[in-house]
Amino acid sequence: MGVKILTSTRKIYVTRKLPEDIEARLAKHFDVRSWDEEDKPVPRETLLEEIKDVDGLFCMITETIDEEVLQAGKRLKVVANMAVGHNNIDVETATANGITVTNTPDVLTETTADLAFALLMASARRLVETSDTLQKGEWGAWSPMQFTGQDVFGQTLGIVGLGRIGEAVVKRAKGFDMDVLYYSRTRKKDKESELDIAYAELDRLLEKADFVMLLLPYSSESHHLIGQRELALMKENAILINASRGGIIDEDALYQALANDEIWGAGLDVYEQEPVPTDHPLLTLSNVTAVPHIGSASVKTRRAMADLAVDNLIQVLDEKEAVTPVNLLK
Structure with a gap:
């Protein structure tokens, strides 16, 4: 069988x-x-x-x-x-x-970049949360501050890991007039002028960015690169996007940061354990946009x-x- x-x-x-x-x-x-x-x-x-x-x-x-x-x-x-x-x-x-x-x-670069940026926008504008509210019949009347999210246009994006997918995301971000910071183990000075981006050490990137997007490979060096200390450096209105590998984020620390409003939201395509257990704490939070590892899924x-x-x-x-x-x- x-x-x-x-x-x-x-x-x-x-x-x-x-x-x-x-x-x-x-x-x-x-x-x-x-x-x-x-x-x-x-x-x-x-x-x-x-x-x-x-x-x-x-x-x-x-x-x-x-x-x-x-x-x-x-x-x-x-x-x-x-x-x-x-x-x-x-x-x-x-x-x-x-x-x-x-x-x-290479063959999945543009498709994964599309998903990463879509996850950023969906998290910022609460698309999954508000769609669920509508489909459940829980939308009452329009009100001035109802379902308000975060702007994307003109904001600062911090990319951690400037490989091919990172470069493709930069091009999408520039269409939204975003300022882009990047961090990678090897600084890529030739890309800075070509893509109109600025290098920042990881801590500074976390402090300055409105959106932090993880696009780096998983390794023993990147395991739990984003943990309690790093999350504490981020803005209260910041959104963390992970379209690389789950183990790069300490998920327990992320849950605490989101549950305690230390950061505003998260968009996740990847997880430490896949498939994700249905009782995973992160799935209980309305400020998490979670999709099932679909980065290359076209x-x-x-x-x-x-x-x-x-x-x-x-x-x-x-x-x-x-x-x-x-x-x-x-």
Whole structure:
């Protein structure tokens, strides 16, 4: 149950149901087995069994590809992750075992930037909260200060992590005449004049920004980068947007800051535990706009991500260089 067989030659395991044409493309090159439950991650025991005799793995961020999984894959040559991030994969162990790890960067930049800025606007203008109020029949009469939110136009946006997605968000922010501050581990002076942005150390950015947007990769260094101390630096009317990875925010500290009106609101696409438990404290707050990790969720982009993952599998198993490798093997 839950596993189906496709077609011939070298063996691939796919951890989630893909569009039929993507499956057909894989089947032209490989003997493909896949987990066919669209909305449920493959059980770990199934993954550990299936990995034993495959040459390639097509996986999602929902799978933990750790040392145990990699060691079980005796024939494994490539792990193609359908995501930009790869903190779900033990890249060090993969490298030590001669396994190429690939990801799907670039193709989701604009789509994720759209979502990040949409989350900013929805949080500022309380779109989800007020839509729910209307649909529940709880809207009475119009009143002068009812449902008031925060302005976006002309405000200051602080971006933490100025990668490709950060740069794409800057272009959207400039359409709203926003002043943009950025912080990254490496200052990008060439981008400052090009994009009309200013560098600020993290503490200063938190103090000055009306909106703080997190767009940096998750790592041990960025774990809980935003905690109680950092939240206390933010303005009382500030909004925190996270469109990167959940572990970058200390969610307990964020709950306290929001519940005690230390900051005005938050827009969240990612969480420390996914799927988010329905009893998660943050979901009880009206000043939280929460969506289920949909940063790259457009039809065009998800298909492009899947195609790029297939390209990587074909290249590596044809003994050619991966299109978008995460690690470099000797």
